[in-house]
Amino acid sequence: MELDKKFDFKDREKEIYSRWEQSGFFNPDKLKAKSSKLEADRFSMVLPPPNATGTLHLGHAVMLVVQDILARFNRLIGKKVLWLPGTDHAGIATAEKVEKLIYKKEKKTRHDLGREEFLNRVDEFVEDSRDVIRKQVRAMGASLDWDRESFTLDDKRSRAVNEAFKRMYDAGLIYRGNRIVNWDPKMQTTVSDDEIEWEDGVDPFYYIKYGPFVIATARPETKFGDKYVVMHPEDKRYAEYKDGQEIELEWINGPIKATVIKDKAIDMEFGTGVMTITPWHDNTDFDIALRHDLDKEQIIDLNGKLLPVAGEFAGMHISKARPLIVEKLKEKGLLEKVDEKYSHRVAKNSRGGGMIEPQILDQWFVDVNKKFEFKKADFSTDSLEIKDGKELTLKELMQRAVREGKIKFLPERFEKIYFHWIDNLRDWCISRQLWYGHRIPVFYCSKKQEFQNHESGIMNYEEKAVVETVKPKECPVCGECEMRQDQDTLDTWFSSGLWTFSTLGWPEETEDLKLYHPTDVLETAPDIIFFWVARMILMSGFLIGDIPFKNVYFHGLLRDKEGKKMSKSANNGVDPIQVIEQYGADALRMSLIVGNAAGSDLVVSDDKFRAYRNFVTKVWNATRFVLMNYDDSLEEGELIEEDRKILDEFRVAKDGIKEHVKNFRLHLAAEEAYHYFWHTFADKIIEDLKPRLKEGGENRESAQTLIMTLLKEQLVMLHPFMPFVTEELYQQLPLKDKKGFLMIESWN
RNA sequence: GCGUCCUUAGCUCAGUGGUAGAGCGCUUCCUCGACACGGAAGAGGCCAUAGGUUCAAUCCCUAUAGGACGCACCA
Numbered sequence: 001m002e003l004d005k006k007f008d009f010k011d012r013e014k015e016i017y018s019r020w021e022q023s024g025f026f027n028p029d030k031l032k033a034k035s036s037k038l039e040a041d042r043f044s045m046v047l048p049p050p051n052a053t054g055t056l057h058l059g060h061a062v063m064l065v066v067q068d069i070l071a072r073f074n075r076l077i078g079k080k081v082l083w084l085p086g087t088d089h090a091g092i093a094t095a096e097k098v099e100k101l102i103y104k105k106e107k108k109t110r111h112d113l114g115r116e117e118f119l120n121r122v123d124e125f126v127e128d129s130r131d132v133i134r135k136q137v138r139a140m141g142a143s144l145d146w147d148r149e150s151f152t153l154d155d156k157r158s159r160a161v162n163e164a165f166k167r168m169y170d171a172g173l174i175y176r177g178n179r180i181v182n183w184d185p186k187m188q189t190t191v192s193d194d195e196i197e198w199e200d201g202v203d204p205f206y207y208i209k210y211g212p213f214v215i216a217t218a219r220p221e222t223k224f225g226d227k228y229v230v231m232h233p234e235d236k237r238y239a240e241y242k243d244g245q246e247i248e249l250e251w252i253n254g255p256i257k258a259t260v261i262k263d264k265a266i267d268m269e270f271g272t273g274v275m276t277i278t279p280w281h282d283n284t285d286f287d288i289a290l291r292h293d294l295d296k297e298q299i300i301d302l303n304g305k306l307l308p309v310a311g312e313f314a315g316m317h318i319s320k321a322r323p324l325i326v327e328k329l330k331e332k333g334l335l336e337k338v339d340e341k342y343s344h345r346v347a348k349n350s351r352g353g354g355m356i357e358p359q360i361l362d363q364w365f366v367d368v369n370k371k372f373e374f375k376k377a378d379f380s381t382d383s384l385e386i387k388d389g390k391e392l393t394l395k396e397l398m399q400r401a402v403r404e405g406k407i408k409f410l411p412e413r414f415e416k417i418y419f420h421w422i423d424n425l426r427d428w429c430i431s432r433q434l435w436y437g438h439r440i441p442v443f444y445c446s447k448k449q450e451f452q453n454h455e456s457g458i459m460n461y462e463e464k465a466v467v468e469t470v471k472p473k474e475c476p477v478c479g480e481c482e483m484r485q486d487q488d489t490l491d492t493w494f495s496s497g498l499w500t501f502s503t504l505g506w507p508e509e510t511e512d513l514k515l516y517h518p519t520d521v522l523e524t525a526p527d528i529i530f531f532w533v534a535r536m537i538l539m540s541g542f543l544i545g546d547i548p549f550k551n552v553y554f555h556g557l558l559r560d561k562e563g564k565k566m567s568k569s570a571n572n573g574v575d576p577i578q579v580i581e582q583y584g585a586d587a588l589r590m591s592l593i594v595g596n597a598a599g600s601d602l603v604v605s606d607d608k609f610r611a612y613r614n615f616v617t618k619v620w621n622a623t624r625f626v627l628m629n630y631d632d633s634l635e636e637g638e639l640i641e642e643d644r645k646i647l648d649e650f651r652v653a654k655d656g657i658k659e660h661v662k663n664f665r666l667h668l669a670a671e672e673a674y675h676y677f678w679h680t681f682a683d684k685i686i687e688d689l690k691p692r693l694k695e696g697g698e699n700r701e702s703a704q705t706l707i708m709t710l711l712k713e714q715l716v717m718l719h720p721f722m723p724f725v726t727e728e729l730y731q732q733l734p735l736k737d738k739k740g741f742l743m744i745e746s747w748n
Numbered sequence: 749g750c751g752u753c754c755u756u757a758g759c760u761c762a763g764u765g766g767u768a769g770a771g772c773g774c775u776u777c778c779u780c781g782a783c784a785c786g787g788a789a790g791a792g793g794c795c796a797u798a799g800g801u802u803c804a805a806u807c808c809c810u811a812u813a814g815g816a817c818g819c820a821c822c823a
Contacts, residue, residue, distance in 0.1 A: 006785080416818095420750090600753085
């Protein structure tokens with residue numbers, strides 16, 4: 001059969017993918033495993049679920065390529081490979097995006113639409129972008145088991161979320177409490193610590209007389225209620241003032257009585273070494289207030305407006321009130337001086353951009369320091385060497401899984417970052433005042449419980465909540481009312497934390513769980529190590545007593561030519577489909593893997609795509625040459641001595657590549673495979689064999705056998721990296737023991 | 749402030765305790781029955797700087813400079 005001069009990837013890739021898909025071999029149930037030992041036999045990964053709000057860019061393509069190489073390689077070495085796809089509802093990110101779109105088009109807020117209508121709109125939007133994502137993922141050649149496709153918000157996953165919440169609540173690890181949280185007045189929701197972005201800012205720094213002291217602040221608008229003045233116990237300048245001493249002084253809106261507090265949290269070097277505290281709107285102040293059991297008063301409401309404590313300024317937005325307050329302080333002679341060039345950092349919500357205003361709110365938290373009784377689920381493996389019934393905290397659990405080597409990070413240095421994060425970890429606020437997400441599975445008696453809108457200010461739940469995975473038919477409190485579910489939704493990472501096992505059927509004890517959990521590798525970007533990787537370890541450890549994965553491979557972030565990180569927010573993402581249409585998926589895949597060492601960033605450009613597109617053509621033409629010179633009337637001959645040697649050398653190179661893949665050195669594997677094919681096989685071996693392959697050449701059988709063997713084994717070897725062209729060419733080879741697909745050939 | 753990583757050919761980056769590697773680009777030659785998205789030959793590097801360890805350092809250690817990043821603090 002005569003081949004064209006080039007691989008027609010535009011037409012062929014789609015066709016090849018759909019034939020793979022129809023074959024069913026993406027589903028491990030259809031694969032026959034080589035051995036009968038389960039552990040040796042299976043290989044599993046979950047695809048980090050992309051946010052269902054957007055479409056994929058080249059950064060996601062890196063992730064797909066790395067994982068598909070692992071999946072295809074393991075299939076070739078005879079494992080039952082499960083690679084499970086899905087998408088993430090990405091609560092806050094999606095809500096923000098859809099709200100913005102609706103407002104732009106219709107000038108309506110989510111409150112104008114109402115909860116139900118708003119959620120319908122989000123669902124529509126999400127459905128559309130998931131279709132795009134599915135198409136993009138297929139175009140990359142990703143050999144995912146679509147039969148098991150999941151969504152963090154689908155029925156099964158929601159059930160798992162409710163179950164997880166209840167179990168953690170019952171163990172005392174989830175509690176409701178009034179604590180200081182990060183409040184985003186713009187999106188009207190709490191935000192987790194990890195979702196905050198710190199921006200450098202330069203603002204005026206005001207030195208204000210406070211009785212005998214001078215205090216310094218960048219935020220005079222928070223100071224109305226300040227009635228505690230704090231200094232370091234060892235500060236000699238203020239030695240005459242004693243802890244607990246009361247002082248009468250003139251303040252913004254008249255005379256007040258202040259109490260002196262001595263606390264080591266004060267930095268003597270900073271400002272005047274004296275500060276007043278605003279426990280309701282500052283983390284450090286909150287901690288000080290807790291330590292000394294001080295009163296806490298709210299100054300700013302959830303919309304960023306001043307409360308009645310501000311007197312004449314009540315009802316004013318803080319940004320408007322600040323200059324007026326400064327003016328008043330000046331008039332009263334309380335303003336000592338202003339440092340105009342004070343640089344500090346301001347907290348911003350990284351999803352949507354509102355300025356964070358700390359608030360004390362009644363929210364749901366996961367307690368990371370409380371001891372619980374460790375328990376393994378029946379199906380879990382022995383990968384964590386913690387005995388059933390042992391008491392430990394979630395922090396300790398997360399530390400042990402990595403410290404004891406049960407989970408390995410690649411590159412290793414990320415382990416340090418991980419431990420450091422755990423050391424500084426505070427309780428995880430998991431409730432969000434968003435509509436899109438998993439509604440918190442807590443129910444209240446409508447008769448005994450007063451419900452207040454979050455918009456109105458402080459919430460106060462006195463009654464005990466009923467935590468159930470499904471809404472109770474009868475109200476256990478009054479016995480007659482229709483119970484009301486908590487208005488809030490869960491932090492999106494709560495559900496992603498369950499991903500390795502919720503996708504396998506948990507809380508049912510399914511065959512999939514027994515077979516495929518823990519997964520072998522989690523391959524992801526280093527920027528979600530805290531959001532996701534850590535939370536998966538936490539959830540899996542508590543809920544099933546197991547690790548979620550054995551290895552974590554962090555790939556490098558993709559940068560554009562200017563060196564900027566490709567991301568949704570930076571809006572510099574390139575649609576992989578664009579590159580695929582121009583150069584083919586195989587070329588894109590090679591470009592994204594060669595030179596991409598774990599954890600180091602990668603810059604790609606058209607030059608690189610072109611180079612590997614040329615390689616695709618090279619493989620194509622070398623195969624064409626072999627086929628053109630193949631005489632099928634010849635018997636397959638024994639290899640003569642020198643041919644045998646060439647084959648042996650090749651097998652050494654091939655084994656080296658196999659080792660590279662097994663050790664996650666994919667960039668080296670790809671490069672060496674490339675190099676062998678082009679510069680050894682094509683440039684040397686083919687050239688040397690040309691005379692012998694011509695009619696009348698010597699040892700023609702041996703030459704033909706050698707070249708066909710080398711070609712076939714190289715197609716297998718290259719297949720994980722460039723699946724399309726290799727599959728297409730494999731189909732053309734005149735082999736006796738040919739499998740239906742190269743995808744299920746064996747790499748021996 | 750604490751910590752991590754990077755600095756290698758013109759560009760983008762691999763890599764190793766023992767003569768420096770790739771891709772692109774560049775120079776010269778070549779349309780030869782696989783391929784010009786090709787072939788052959790080649791130029792190009794004190795492996796950031798200064799010390800140290802070693803028989804031997806681009807690689808290990810210590811400092812310095814420049815760059816990137818993570819974490820904490822910021823009254």
